[in-house]
Amino acid sequence: MFCRAIAAAGLDVAFFESAAAPPLLSPQQFHDIEMPALRRILQLAAECIGHPVPCIMGGNTCPILDDILSTGTNYVACNVETDQAAFVERVARTHPHVKIRVNLDPGVVACHEPERIYRGIDRVLEIVGGRPQCVMGTGCLPLETPPGNMRLIHQYVAGD
Numbered sequence: 001m002f003c004r005a006i007a008a009a010g011l012d013v014a015f016f017e018s019a020a021a022p023p024l025l026s027p028q029q030f031h032d033i034e035m036p037a038l039r040r041i042l043q044l045a046a047e048c049i050g051h052p053v054p055c056i057m058g059g060n061t062c063p064i065l066d067d068i069l070s071t072g073t074n075y076v077a078c079n080v081e082t083d084q085a086a087f088v089e090r091v092a093r094t095h096p097h098v099k100i101r102v103n104l105d106p107g108v109v110a111c112h113e114p115e116r117i118y119r120g121i122d123r124v125l126e127i128v129g130g131r132p133q134c135v136m137g138t139g140c141l142p143l144e145t146p147p148g149n150m151r152l153i154h155q156y157v158a159g160d
Contacts, residue, residue, distance in 0.1 A: 018058035
């Protein structure tokens with residue numbers, strides 16, 4: 001009912017499920033306990049919205065990546081806790097249509113050192129390697145993140 005109401009309002013759905021990501025559940029527990037419910041809710045949301053929906057999970061999702069991709073999602077998050085290069089390579093190779101958000105380290109995003117922020121951005125851009133289905137994100141921003149850091153990141157990526 002909720003997804004139908006969202007669709008009727010002309011909005012879209014993104015599904016966030018970080019409560020089940022490793023290490024909170026082992027990969028086997030995730031597969032056995034979480035996957036049936038996750039697959040079902042993503043299927044229902046996609047039916048209501050008319051297209052696959054993002055499945056955003058926190059933590060190191062590399063050990064459960066195959067399960068996440070098997071849900072039919074069209075968007076996944078590559079968190080700083082993961083081996084980001086391996087994650088991006090695997091998704092790009094096996095599911096090239098799936099968009100990947102590669103997150104910057106929140107400690108870097110919140111720091112007061114522009115050069116450290118630039119190095120963090122360059123690291124993500126190197127991992128992405130010009131792949132068209134990749135975007136850079138920040139994940140959750142620490143409260144102490146200087147607002148100017150978001151402008152700094154935008155300007156650096158835009159080449160301003």
